[in-house]
Amino acid sequence: MKEVVLECYGEACPIPLVKAQKKIEELDAGDILIVQIDHSCAMKNLPEWARKDGHNVEVDEIDDGEWEVIIEKVV
Amino acid sequence: MSEEVKSENKIKRSASSRTRTRKPKRSQIPIGIAVLLIVIAIGVLLTIKSVNLGIFWFIGIIFGFILQRSRFCFTAALRDPSLTGGTSLTKAVLLAFAITSIGFTAIKYGAFIKGLPIPGQGFIAPVSFGTVIGAFMFGIGMVIAGGCASGTLMRVGEGFTMLMITLLFFIVGSLLGAYNYGWWKLNVILKGEPIFLPDIFGWAGAIILQLLFIGVLYLAADKWEKRKNNIK
Amino acid sequence: MDLKKNEYYLTVFKNPWTYVKGAVLLSIFQIVSFAATVNPWGVSGAFAYWGAWIFELFGGNVDKWYYFSNSATLDAGFINSASSLRNVGVIFGALLATLLASQFRIKKLKSWRQVIAAMLGGLLMGYGARIASGCNIGALFSGISSLSLSGWVYALFILLGAFVGGKLLTKFFM
Numbered sequence: 001m002k003e004v005v006l007e008c009y010g011e012a013c014p015i016p017l018v019k020a021q022k023k024i025e026e027l028d029a030g031d032i033l034i035v036q037i038d039h040s041c042a043m044k045n046l047p048e049w050a051r052k053d054g055h056n057v058e059v060d061e062i063d064d065g066e067w068e069v070i071i072e073k074v075v
Numbered sequence: 076m077s078e079e080v081k082s083e084n085k086i087k088r089s090a091s092s093r094t095r096t097r098k099p100k101r102s103q104i105p106i107g108i109a110v111l112l113i114v115i116a117i118g119v120l121l122t123i124k125s126v127n128l129g130i131f132w133f134i135g136i137i138f139g140f141i142l143q144r145s146r147f148c149f150t151a152a153l154r155d156p157s158l159t160g161g162t163s164l165t166k167a168v169l170l171a172f173a174i175t176s177i178g179f180t181a182i183k184y185g186a187f188i189k190g191l192p193i194p195g196q197g198f199i200a201p202v203s204f205g206t207v208i209g210a211f212m213f214g215i216g217m218v219i220a221g222g223c224a225s226g227t228l229m230r231v232g233e234g235f236t237m238l239m240i241t242l243l244f245f246i247v248g249s250l251l252g253a254y255n256y257g258w259w260k261l262n263v264i265l266k267g268e269p270i271f272l273p274d275i276f277g278w279a280g281a282i283i284l285q286l287l288f289i290g291v292l293y294l295a296a297d298k299w300e301k302r303k304n305n306i307k
Numbered sequence: 308m309d310l311k312k313n314e315y316y317l318t319v320f321k322n323p324w325t326y327v328k329g330a331v332l333l334s335i336f337q338i339v340s341f342a343a344t345v346n347p348w349g350v351s352g353a354f355a356y357w358g359a360w361i362f363e364l365f366g367g368n369v370d371k372w373y374y375f376s377n378s379a380t381l382d383a384g385f386i387n388s389a390s391s392l393r394n395v396g397v398i399f400g401a402l403l404a405t406l407l408a409s410q411f412r413i414k415k416l417k418s419w420r421q422v423i424a425a426m427l428g429g430l431l432m433g434y435g436a437r438i439a440s441g442c443n444i445g446a447l448f449s450g451i452s453s454l455s456l457s458g459w460v461y462a463l464f465i466l467l468g469a470f471v472g473g474k475l476l477t478k479f480f481m
Contacts, residue, residue, distance in 0.1 A: 065411055141324075154469040199457065210439045218469050270455065285451075
């Protein structure tokens with residue numbers, strides 16, 4: 001079960017989302033993608049996309065204005 | 076509604092991947108309250124000078140607050156359908172168009188039937204190639220810059236250094252546009268004319284047609300996202 | 308009382324609002340603003356004046372430019388420019404929102420690509436908004452809501468521009 005970290009601090013919309021969408025294709029079911037972001041839009045649009053695609057998602061606020069979006073690939 | 080997922084089965088991740096545990100940090104709320112007081116103070120001073128200025132200040136504060144709290148983004152609404160396949164913001168923007176159209180039309184019509192000058196008619200811009208080219212340029216610009224006009228202001232307030240550069244060059248670009256404006260006005264913009272939909276369809280016809288059109292676009296946006304999701 | 312766990316604090320100040328809530332509130336205040344200030348919301352118009360005032364600070368002169376031929380706004384200065392104050396208000400409103408949610412963070416520049424994208428994008432927006440008589444707010448949001456056909460024409464072409472922008476973004480700026 002792989003864990004991949006995508007560091008996206010300082011990236012503007014929609015770059016974290018597009019990078020995450022591309023990265024998750026490379027993973028297998030059960031793998032975990034952790035996207036590190038500091039963009040307020042991304043902490044909303046990343047989970048929204050991931051859930052629509054059927055994955056399990058958690059958002060962890062790890063500091064003021066810093067989040068980790070944890071996506072567990074389901075399919 | 077909370078965006079945090081409180082699922083029973085939390086995603087299992089290795090302890091080593093936890094980059095850091097949440098630092099016990101002093102909340103920014105006190106700073107926020109200080110800023111709030113400053114904002115109110117500025118607003119009061121402006122209002123003493125001119126009620127109109129005070130209104131504009133507070134309206135700006137409110138718009139900025141709403142935009143940030145809901146992560147509202149016109150750029151995303153227009154860009155995501157082609158880039159990420161998502162249309163949730165597109166639909167939200169269409170909803171905003173619909174509600175605002177109704178409100179604006181009610182105000183305009185109210186003035187019209189009283190024989191008063193209709194407010195806001197300066198925003199009925201001529202339909203010309205200036206509109207076409209300018210909108211196209213703006214569309215490209217906002218996507219690569221990471222924000223549109225309102226989005227740039229919002230993100231400057233959020234501390235985004237990149238968007239501060241965007242704002243600076245937005246200002247420069249505006250000055251350049253103003254510099255060339257005489258040429259554009261004479262050769263392009265004046266070749267078009269302002270078209271106020273009620274002049275063509277009547278007041279009721281215009282608002283009904285517009286709302287119907289927005290409805291059609293809304294359904295299309297909804298379908299678009301579902302299609303994009305199925306192509307996997 | 309732990310503020311951070313308080314339901315009211317969480318819903319109003321901490322957790323993101325839904326896009327629908329944003330759309331409804333934005334619309335309500337657009338309408339209120341229209342009623343109170345006689346004109347709909349616009350953002351980019353003020354930027355031309357900001358540019359002119361800065362230009363004048365550096366010794367420039369825009370008196371002969373057609374754009375500024377009605378010099379009332381220019382002469383009155385920044386502090387009297389209602390739409391300028393509204394724009395600054397938007398910045399402060401967003402700042403306030405992030406601070407009260409304890410989510411403020413300075414996002415530093417990451418790469419030269421970001422700088423170039425910001426410069427190019429800003430220039431395109433600034434210039435495009437002038438010749439199209441407005442930006443996504445004044446020409447698109449307010450234009451459409453004002454029942455102006457120009458708003459819809461703007462909508463079509465800003466959409467096409469966003470499509471092209473997306474392609475450029477993924478190709479050069481990611």
